[in-house]
Amino acid sequence: MAYELAVSDADLAVIDAAVPGNLWRWGFSEAAQVRLLNHSENTTYRVDEEGRCCILRVHRLGYHSQQAIAAELDWVAAIERDTSIRTAMPIAGTDGRLVQPFPSGQGDGRYSVLFEFLDGEEPGEEHDLPESFEQLGSITATLHEHSRGWVRDGRRPARPVWDFERTLGRQPIWGDFRDGIGVTPEVAAHLNQGVARIRSRLQRYGTNPKRFGLVHADLRLANLLVHEGRVGVIDFDDCGYSWFMYDLGSALSFIEHKDYVPALVEAWVRGYEQVQPLADEDVDMLSTFIMLRRILLVGWLGSHSETDLAAEIGAEFAPQTCELVSRYLHRESLLV
Numbered sequence: 001m002a003y004e005l006a007v008s009d010a011d012l013a014v015i016d017a018a019v020p021g022n023l024w025r026w027g028f029s030e031a032a033q034v035r036l037l038n039h040s041e042n043t044t045y046r047v048d049e050e051g052r053c054c055i056l057r058v059h060r061l062g063y064h065s066q067q068a069i070a071a072e073l074d075w076v077a078a079i080e081r082d083t084s085i086r087t088a089m090p091i092a093g094t095d096g097r098l099v100q101p102f103p104s105g106q107g108d109g110r111y112s113v114l115f116e117f118l119d120g121e122e123p124g125e126e127h128d129l130p131e132s133f134e135q136l137g138s139i140t141a142t143l144h145e146h147s148r149g150w151v152r153d154g155r156r157p158a159r160p161v162w163d164f165e166r167t168l169g170r171q172p173i174w175g176d177f178r179d180g181i182g183v184t185p186e187v188a189a190h191l192n193q194g195v196a197r198i199r200s201r202l203q204r205y206g207t208n209p210k211r212f213g214l215v216h217a218d219l220r221l222a223n224l225l226v227h228e229g230r231v232g233v234i235d236f237d238d239c240g241y242s243w244f245m246y247d248l249g250s251a252l253s254f255i256e257h258k259d260y261v262p263a264l265v266e267a268w269v270r271g272y273e274q275v276q277p278l279a280d281e282d283v284d285m286l287s288t289f290i291m292l293r294r295i296l297l298v299g300w301l302g303s304h305s306e307t308d309l310a311a312e313i314g315a316e317f318a319p320q321t322c323e324l325v326s327r328y329l330h331r332e333s334l335l336v
Contacts, residue, residue: 120225137271175303
């Protein structure tokens with residue numbers, strides 16, 4: 001699966017200009033108030049008109065097929081129906097379709113989805129993060145329990161596979177970590193040592209269906225919303241097939257080096273086991289999935305250098321990752 005990884009400011013300007021002319025698809029007028037929220041894999045906007053508030057997601061060209069987007073939305077609907085997880089539901093257009101075209105002058109391959117607005121704010125260091133992570137552990141276990149039993153039209157949904165080859169191997173979906181910002185030959189050599197250890201441990205761990213299946217794959221803080229003490233989960237755009245424990249690694253995205261991470265992991269495990277038990281082998285692999293995600297993000301920053309997040313994090317991320325690799329190689333743990 002090949003993705004177009006770079007989106008320029010010019011592309012964003014094209015999308016911005018096309019939004020008003022596409023709002024009719026959901027019954028908004030061109031006079032609706034539109035505010036850009038995020039420009040990363042996709043571009044998201046808040047749309048307000050006459051007391052109605054929604055979130056518009058405009059998909060990146062070449063990122064997901066219409067079939068893959070529909071599969072994501074089907075899982076979200078099933079989660080809403082079958083569990084108590086708080087998430088944002090997609091809203092059908094006036095023609096009844098959830099996945100809408102989004103003509104923008106860049107070809108006919110761009111899609112868009114409208115979601116209901118979900119109250120809440122991203123948890124941060126000023127919040128009780130362990131409490132949020134304990135809830136997230138329970139939510140994640142519920143997602144995994146649900147995905148094991150969910151099928152779409154009698155077959156496996158068409159979604160990306162986040163295995164070794166497509167994260168740190170020869171077919172990286174989010175870009176090669178060796179091309180990351182601030183990755184010198186010395187840094188690349190050190191990261192390669194960590195990648196070799198990760199690969200060895202993953203091969204021993206295996207992909208038994210009890211360990212590998214449909215996951216959210218991007219449970220980072222930006223995709224969590226806390227409202228009145230309750231954690232909600234949004235943005236299933238990267239959901240796909242991976243190790244279930246990879247969801248913890250994704251939850252710690254960009255904060256893996258923080259000294260409070262062991263407390264967050266402990267809280268997450270505690271919450272997870274309130275829903276279903278974790279085997280010792282699963283717990284033993286948590287540091288490996290945290291390390292896998294961290295090195296994956298080095299590649300993401302390199303292939304998304306045009307984003308505000310890449311500019312904010314800067315070139316220190318890769319050398320900082322080397323420090324984590326050293327800890328991981330020495331102990332095979334980031335949690336002690």
